[in-house]
Amino acid sequence: MIRGTDATGREVHESTKTTHKATAEGLRVKKEGGLLIEAVHGKKAVVTFDQAVESYLDNGGSDRFLGKFDTATGAYNGLMGHLNGVPLRKITQSDMNTIGKKLYPKVQSDTLNRQLWTPFIAVWRHAVAMEWADLRMWIRPKIPKGTTVVRTRPERAGTKPVEYSVAWEFVRKMSPGPASLMTALFYTGMRPIEMFALSSQMVNVPDRWITLNHSKIGEPRGVPLHEFLVPLFTPLVERGGILFLSRLGTPYPIDDGESGQMKTAIIGAQRRSGHRHVAPYTARHTTSTQLVIEGVHPHIKDQILGHAVDSMSRRYTNVPQAPMIAAINKLPVIEAWSQAPWMTDPIGHLTKFVAGTGRRTDLIKQSR
Structure with missing residues (x-):
């Protein structure tokens, strides 16, 4: 047991988790050394990557691609297997490049970005917000200009x-429940996992504002609500609870950031509409691209999508921001989409099916 007072006057009572006296003494000396360094140089000198990950996850971050603890080996795999116990201040660009080559030696740059750099930078941003690390410009891999490499597999x-006309062609081929969720994605730019967890207390319909206390990167952010979504969101917020439910009246189950039930609805809509390249994340890319087309300032666009989060925006995430609301309202509205019956009565249409789906009647034997 380590007992005492650190250099800041804070009492310390921690178990060394060992009965071996020499080992316990070594751990005590190491702990006291760390506390002394922290007292002199601050948290940035001592916080390790695994400590930052733990805080990041506690604040709502995703553990996808960070690595898991392997009970068979007693160690972490993946990114955590390389950075567990490593102080943040000691992690370099060269370290990350080496880790990328070891973990993903034969992948394309987009896969390396998604599975290594995106989760790492999310944790790093959280550490910066907690004042445990300095803001850095990490260099992600890019496809060399002029490359003649041809993809041998279809794009995900x-x-x-897509154009908003294509988005509507796709959504209209979905049953009302998933159609209302996809509509919300196309007119907010939110991540699917954020939308799955969206509840009534997070939405201020009169002021056109959504407050996400925990985003993918573990930081709160505000999202403007397009006026087109007001008829859809109003009855859902009045009902209370999780806004978008499956036709069973239950929240969409989420596994590794995706929902199996929503995936089934997407596959069906892809087949019926012919737009097989459309998926939930299409909505986020579409929102981002359309905001650029509409001339929205990059900083405003990034704030809407949750890319630009500074100390000031974190402080006022629950306060509606007029520039962001004006920007989101520039997204085009399709008249037929706004007149869909489930747009004004999403609760009443929740259990209904789009034409061509639902209970099979063609297999019922007709009496002669």
């Missing part, structure tokens, strides 16, 4: 934007 659905 959801990786590119």
